[in-house]
Amino acid sequence: xxxxxxxxxxxxxxxxxxxxxxxxxxxxxxxxxxxxxxxxxxxxxxxxxxxxxxxxxxxxxxxxxxxxxxxxxxxxxxxxxxxxxxxxxxxxxxxxxxxxxxxxxxxxxxxxxxxxxxxxxxxxxxxxxxxxxxxxxxxxxxxxxxxxxxxxxxxxxxxxxxxxxxxxxxxxxxxxxxxxxxxxxxxxxxxxxxxxxxxxxxxxxxxxxxxxxxxxxxxxxxxxxxxxxxxxxxxxxxxxxxxxxxxxxxxxxxxxxxxxxxxxxxxxxxxxxxxxxxxxxxxxxxxxxxxxxxxxxxxxxxxxxxxxxxxxxxxxxxxxxxxxxxxxxxxxxxxxxxxxxxx
Amino acid sequence: xxxxxxxxxxxxxxxxxxxxxxxxxxxxxxxxxxxxxxxxxxxxxxxxxxxxxxxxxxxxxxxxxxxxxxxxxxxxxxxxxxxxxxxxxxxxxxxxxxxxxxxxxxxxxxxxxxxxxxxxxxxxxxxxxxxxxxxxxxxxxxxxxxxxxxxxxxxxxxxxxxxxxxxxxxxxxxxxxxxxxxxxxxxxxxxxxxxxxxxxxxxxxxxxxxxxxxxxxxxxxxxxxxxxxxxxxxxxxxxxxxxxxxxxxxxxxxxxxxxxxxxxxxxxxxxxxxxxxxxxxxxxxxxxxxxxxxxxxxxxxxxxxxxxxxxxxxxxxxxxxxxxxxxxxxxxxxxxxxxxxxxxxxxxxxxxxxxxxxxxxxxxxxxxxxxxxxxxxxxxxxxxxxxxxxxxxxxxxxxxxxxxxxxxxxxxxxxxxxxxxxxxxxxxxxxxxxxxxx
Numbered sequence: 001x002x003x004x005x006x007x008x009x010x011x012x013x014x015x016x017x018x019x020x021x022x023x024x025x026x027x028x029x030x031x032x033x034x035x036x037x038x039x040x041x042x043x044x045x046x047x048x049x050x051x052x053x054x055x056x057x058x059x060x061x062x063x064x065x066x067x068x069x070x071x072x073x074x075x076x077x078x079x080x081x082x083x084x085x086x087x088x089x090x091x092x093x094x095x096x097x098x099x100x101x102x103x104x105x106x107x108x109x110x111x112x113x114x115x116x117x118x119x120x121x122x123x124x125x126x127x128x129x130x131x132x133x134x135x136x137x138x139x140x141x142x143x144x145x146x147x148x149x150x151x152x153x154x155x156x157x158x159x160x161x162x163x164x165x166x167x168x169x170x171x172x173x174x175x176x177x178x179x180x181x182x183x184x185x186x187x188x189x190x191x192x193x194x195x196x197x198x199x200x201x202x203x204x205x206x207x208x209x210x211x212x213x214x215x216x217x218x219x220x221x222x223x224x225x226x227x228x229x230x231x232x233x234x235x236x237x238x239x240x241x242x243x244x245x246x247x248x249x250x251x252x253x254x255x256x257x258x259x260x261x262x263x264x265x266x267x268x269x270x271x272x273x274x275x276x277x278x279x280x281x282x283x284x285x286x287x288x289x290x291x292x293x294x295x296x297x298x299x300x301x302x303x304x305x306x307x308x309x310x311x312x313x314x315x316x317x318x319x320x321x322x323x324x325x326x327x328x329x330x331x332x333x334x335x336x337x338x339x340x341x342x343x
Numbered sequence: 344x345x346x347x348x349x350x351x352x353x354x355x356x357x358x359x360x361x362x363x364x365x366x367x368x369x370x371x372x373x374x375x376x377x378x379x380x381x382x383x384x385x386x387x388x389x390x391x392x393x394x395x396x397x398x399x400x401x402x403x404x405x406x407x408x409x410x411x412x413x414x415x416x417x418x419x420x421x422x423x424x425x426x427x428x429x430x431x432x433x434x435x436x437x438x439x440x441x442x443x444x445x446x447x448x449x450x451x452x453x454x455x456x457x458x459x460x461x462x463x464x465x466x467x468x469x470x471x472x473x474x475x476x477x478x479x480x481x482x483x484x485x486x487x488x489x490x491x492x493x494x495x496x497x498x499x500x501x502x503x504x505x506x507x508x509x510x511x512x513x514x515x516x517x518x519x520x521x522x523x524x525x526x527x528x529x530x531x532x533x534x535x536x537x538x539x540x541x542x543x544x545x546x547x548x549x550x551x552x553x554x555x556x557x558x559x560x561x562x563x564x565x566x567x568x569x570x571x572x573x574x575x576x577x578x579x580x581x582x583x584x585x586x587x588x589x590x591x592x593x594x595x596x597x598x599x600x601x602x603x604x605x606x607x608x609x610x611x612x613x614x615x616x617x618x619x620x621x622x623x624x625x626x627x628x629x630x631x632x633x634x635x636x637x638x639x640x641x642x643x644x645x646x647x648x649x650x651x652x653x654x655x656x657x658x659x660x661x662x663x664x665x666x667x668x669x670x671x672x673x674x675x676x677x678x679x680x681x682x683x684x685x686x687x688x689x690x691x692x693x694x695x696x697x698x699x700x701x702x703x704x705x706x707x708x709x710x711x712x713x714x715x716x717x718x719x720x721x722x723x724x725x726x727x728x729x730x731x732x733x734x735x736x737x738x739x740x741x742x743x744x745x746x747x748x749x750x751x752x753x754x755x756x757x758x759x760x761x762x763x764x765x766x767x768x769x770x771x772x773x774x775x776x777x778x779x780x781x
Contacts, residue, residue, distance in 0.1 A: 035474045081660055088663050090474055091415050095616060096659040098417075098609075102652030110649065110707065113714050247605070251485045254478040262475055312493050320493070323486035330467050330479065 002132040002163045007281055013169040015276020016176035017238075020231035021249060022256040022268040023183065024224035030263035031200055031220045033090055034082065037097040039228050040250035041104040046070045046229030047236025047245065048112055051119040059122040059237075067229035074225025078218045101246070109243050116242035121168050125237075128164030129171075168238040175234055179227065180269070196220060252279075255326045261339020270337055275322045282321060285314040372537070376530040380523060389522050391634055396529035397590045398630035400536045402618065404583035405611045410620035411544060412576045413556030414469075415477040418484025419584060419611050421464065422457040424603030425487070426585025428498065429456030430592040434506040446508055446519050447528055450589030457585020458578055465577035469570060472559065484608055491600040503599030506592070519593070529590050536583055541623060543579065552576050610637070613655055619667025628666050645715060646707050679770050688759040695752035702745025705730060709737065 025039045036042075046066050053062035077100065085092045120126075131143045187193040199206045199216050207213045236245065256275055260267030289312075329336065379392050401423050408414040430453035436442040437449070444452070464487075468479045491498040498504070509520045517524050543549045551572050554562045559569045592598050601607065610633060618629020640647040662669055676682050705725050709732040712723045723730055730737040 029474075033474075035478065081656065084660050085663070091413065092659050092663050094415060094474060094477060095612075096656060098612070099652055099656040099659060102609075102613075102648065103656060106646065106649035106652055110646065110710050110714060251481055251605075255482050258475060258478050258482070316493055320486055320489045323482050323489070326479065326482045327467050327486070330470055334470050 002161050003284075005132055006163045006165055007284055008277070009165055009173075010169060011277035011280035012273060013173045013176075013276070014280055015273035016173050017231055017235055018249070018253060018256055018276055019269050019272035020176050020179060020234075021228055021253045022260070022272055023180070023265060024227035024231075025253055025257055026260075026263060026265055026268045027183075027227075028221055028224040029257065030265075031196065032217050034093045034097070034221075035090075035254075036221075036224065037094060038101040038104060039097075039224070040246040040253060041101045042070050042074060042225045042228040043232040043235065043249060044108060044243070044246040045073065045104060046232025047119065047241045048108055048117070048232075049229070050233040050236060051112075051117045051241055054119070063230075063233055066233050067226045070229025070232070071222040071226030075218050075222030077225075078221040082221070083214065083217075101250075105243060105246060112243075114243060116240045117236075119236050119241040121171075121237045125167045125171050127167055129167040129169070131162050131164045133162050166238075168234075172234050172238060175230070179230065183227075192216075192219075252322060255322050259322075259326055259329050259336060261336025264336065264338045267336055267338030275325070278321045278325065279318060282314045282318040288313040369538070373534055376534055379530075380526055386522065389526055391638055393522065393526045393529050393594050394634045394638070395631050396526070396533040397587050397594060398614075398633050399533050399627050400590070401584055401587035402611060402615050402626035402630040402633070403537060403540050403623075404580045404587065405615050406620055406623075406626040407540065407543070407552075407576055407580040407583070409612070409615055410622075410625070411549065411556065412552045412573060414472065414573060414577070415474075415480075415612070416468075416608070417477055417481040417605070417612065418487070418608050419480070419580075420605075420607035421484050421487045421603050422461050422581040423584040423588035423591070424598075424607065425460045426453035426457035426581075426588030427592045427598045427602050428504065428588075429453055429585075430589035431504050431506045431598045432497075434508060434510070434592065435504070438507055438510040446510060446593065447517075449593055450528075450532055450586050453587075453589020453592065454582050454585040457588060458582040461578045461581020461584075465574055465581065469573040469577050472555075472569070472573065481605075484603070484605055487603050488600070488605065491603055498600050499598070500600075503597055503601075505597045508593050508596055525594055529594065532586060532590055536586055537627075540583060544623060548572070548575065613651065617655065617658055617665055619665025619669075621664045622667040622671065625665050625667030632666075644708065644711075646711050649707060650704075675770065676766060679773055681766050681769065685759075685762060685766065688755065688762055691755045692752070692759060695748055695755050698744060698748030699752055700748075702741050702743075702748050705741040706738070706745065709741070 021039060021043055025036060028034055028036050028039075049069050050059075050062045050066035053065050057065070081096055081100070082093060085096050133143065187197060195206060195211050195216060196219075199211070199213055203213050206216075235249070239245070252275065256268060256271045259275065260269070260271030376396070380389055383389075383392065404423075405416070405419050408416050408419070430449050433442065433444065433452035434446070434449050437444050437446065464483050468476060468483055471479060492500075508525070509518050519525055519528065551562065551567055554565075555567075555569045555572045562569050562572070588602065591602070614629035614633035614636075615626045616629070617632060618627065619625025636647065636651060640651075644650070658665065664671075673682065676685065708723065708725050709730055712732045723732060730741075
C-alpha cells in the first residue's frame with residue numbers, strides 16, 4: 001500500500017513535469033499555430049544552462065536565471081528566423097523548428113560534450129521529502145523528511161514498511177503547481193493576458209486596436225520556451241543532464257498534446273497526468289499477457305508467433321503504452337480528450 | 344454573340360506533339376544508370392551508387408507525401424524499415440528452401456510489407472492532416488521503434504537479422520554475388536519505380552493529391568473525401584518505400600532495428616527538403632546528397648550534423664523550394680538570356696560564403712577538437728593549415744576571417760538582391776510583351 005502510494009506520487013510528479021513542457025507547447029501552438037519541434041531542445045538547454053550557472057552563482061539564482069536566458073533565446077529565434085518563414089505557411093514553420101532541434105543538439109554536444117553532466121540538486125533537496133510508514137498495527141503514517149530509524153524498525157508483532165519520496169520530486173510538483181496557477185492568473189487576470197487571449201482568436205481585431213501582435217507572438221514564444229527551460233532545470237537536476245534528454249521527452253510531449261486535444265490547456269493537463277501515470281505505474285507490474293492466459297487455463301506453445309508477443313511483461317511494455325493510447329484516442333476520439341478542433 | 348462551341352465543332356483530329364524534352368531527360372537518366380558504374384568504377388563508388396539508387400526510390404516515395412500531398416511525416420522510415428525486415432525474412436526463407444522465389448523479386452516482398460503496414464498504420468495517421476499528422480507520425484514511428492527492441496524474434500535485437508543473397512538458381516549467370524549484379528538490380532528497380540511515381544503525378548489521383556495539399560476544403564466541396572485521398576497516397580508511398588527497404592536488405596545482407604528509427608526518418612525529411620520537395624526531380628538530388636553526406640561528409644568532419652542542420656535552417660528561411668527550385672529559377676533566367684550579368688554576383692557570393700565557411704568552420708572544428716580529441720594535443724589540421732586550439736592567434740584569425748566574410752557577404756547579398764529583383768522584373772515584362780504579341 002505504501003509503495004503504491006509512492007508510485008502514484010511518482011507518476012503524478014512525472015506528469016506534472018510533462019505538463020510544464022506541454023503547457024508551453026500548447027500555448028505556442030494555440031496562439032501562433034506553430035508546433036515547436038524544438039521545445040524539448042529548449043528543455044535540454046535549460047538543464048545545461050542551469051548546470052553551468054549553478055557552478056558560478058549557486059542553484060537558487062540559476063533556477064531563475066536559466067529559464068530567463070532560455071526564454072530570451074526563444075524570443076531571439078522567433079524574431080530572426082520563425083517570423084521570416086511565417087508567410088510560407090505551417091509546414092516550413094514546423095521544418096525550421098525541426099532544423100533548430102538538430103542545431104541545438106549539436107551545439108550542446110559541441111559545448112558540453114557527449115557525456116552526462118554531474119548536475120546534483122542542492123543540499124536542501126537531497127534526501128527524501130517525506131516517508132510513508134505502514135505497519136500492521138497502526139495503519140498508514142507519514143513523517144516529514146527521513147523517518148527516524150527506530151520508527152521504521154519492525155517492532156515485535158507489527159511489521160513496519162517505510163517508503164520515502166524524494167525531495168526533488170516533491171519540489172518538481174510544487175514548482176509545476178505554482179507555475180500552473182501563475183500562468184492561469186496571468187492569462188485571465190492581467191491586461192497582457194487578455195491581449196494574448198484576444199490575439200488567439202481575433203489577431204486582426206487586436207492589431208486594429210493598436211496592439212503589436214508580432215511582439216505579443218514573440219513574447220508568447222519566449223515565455224513558452226522559458227517554461228520549457230524551467231522544466232529543464234528541474235528535470236536535469238532530478239534525472240540526468242545529457243544530450244539525449246531532449247529526445248527522451250520530445251516525442252512524449254507531442255503525444256500529450258494530441259491526446260489532450262490540440263490547443264487545449266486543460267486537455268494538456270489531464271493528458272500529462274494520465275501519461276505520467278501510464279509511464280510510471282506499469283513499471284512495477286512484472287506480469288505479462290501470457291500469465292493472464294495461463295491463469296485462465298489456456299496454454300500457448302513457445303514456438304507460436306503469438307508467444308513472443310504475449311510474453312512481454314507490462315513493465316517491458318511501459319515505454320510504448322503512451323503511443324498505444326495515442327492510437328486508441330485517434331481511433332475513438334480524434335479531437336483528443338478535451339479538444340474542440342477537428343481536422 | 345460568339346457562337347457556342349459544341350462537340351461537333353471541335354476539330355476531329357487531335358494532334359499531340361511528343362514532349363521531346365521529356366524523352367531526352369528519361370533517356371539520359373536511363374543511360375546514366377547504365378553507365379555510371381563504368382564511369383566511377385572503383386568498389387567504393389559502386390557501393391555508393393547502389394546506395395544512391397535505393398535512396399532515390401525512398402526519397403521519391405517520401406515526396407509523394409511531403410511534396411505532392413503536403414503531409415509532413417516524421418516517421419517514414421517505419422515503412423521502408425519494415426519492408427526491409429520482411430524482405431530479409433523472405434530471403435532467409437528462400438535460402439532455407441521453404442519458398443521458391445528468385446532473389447530479384449525479393450524487393451517485391453518488401454513492397455508488400457511496406458504496403459501492408461502503411462495500410463494498417465496509415466489508417467490512423469491519415470485521419471488528420473497538417474501539424475497533427477506530423478505529430479502522429481512521430482508517435483507511430485516511436486511506437487514501432489520501441490516495439491522493435493521488444494520483439495527480438497522478428498527484429499533480431501541488437502545484432503539485427505543477417506541473410507545471404509546468393510541463393511537459388513542463377514538466372515543467365517546472375518548470382519547477385521558481385522556488387523555489380525546488385526547494382527544493376529537496384530538500377531532497374533530505381534528506373535521503373537521513378538517512372539511509375541512520375542506517372543502517378545499525371546493521373547487524376549496525383550492531381551487530386553495536389554488539390555488536397557493546396558485547398559482541402561474546396562476538394563471536399565467538389566465531392567472528394569480528402570482523408571481517403573491521403574490514405575491512398577500514403578499506401579502508395581509505403582509501397583515504394585518498401586521496395587527501397589527490400590533493395591537495402593539485399594544490398595547490405597543485414598537489417599538492424601536502426602532502419603525504423605527516428606534518425607532515418609529525419610534524414611529522409613531533411614534531404615528531400617534540401618533537394619526540393621516542390622519539383623518531381625528534387626528528391627533525386629536530395630537522395631544523392633544524402634548518400635554523399637552520410638558516407639563522405641561524416642568521414643571528413645565530426646561536426647557534419649551541425650553543418651547540415653545550419654544549412655537546413657538557412658534553406659528553409661531563404662530557399663524553401665530547395666536546390667531544385669534554385670536550379671529552375673536560374674534556368675528561367677537563362678532561358679531569357681539574362682544569366683550572364685548575374686554570373687559575377689554569383690562568383691562574389693560564392694567567394695564570400697566560402698570565407699564565412701572557413702572562419703566558422705575553423706572555430707567549430709577547434710571547439711570539437713578541444714571537446715573530443717583533447718588527448719591528441721591542441722594542434723589540428725584544417726584545410727591544409729595547422730591551427731592551435733589553445734592559442735589566441737588561431738582564434739583571432741578565425742574570428743577575423745568570419746567577420747570579414749560576414750560583412751563582405753552582406754554587401755554582395757544586397758547588391759545581388761537588387762540585381763535579381765531587376766532581372767525578374769525584366770523577365771515579367773518580357774513575358775507580358777510576348778503575350779501581347781500573340
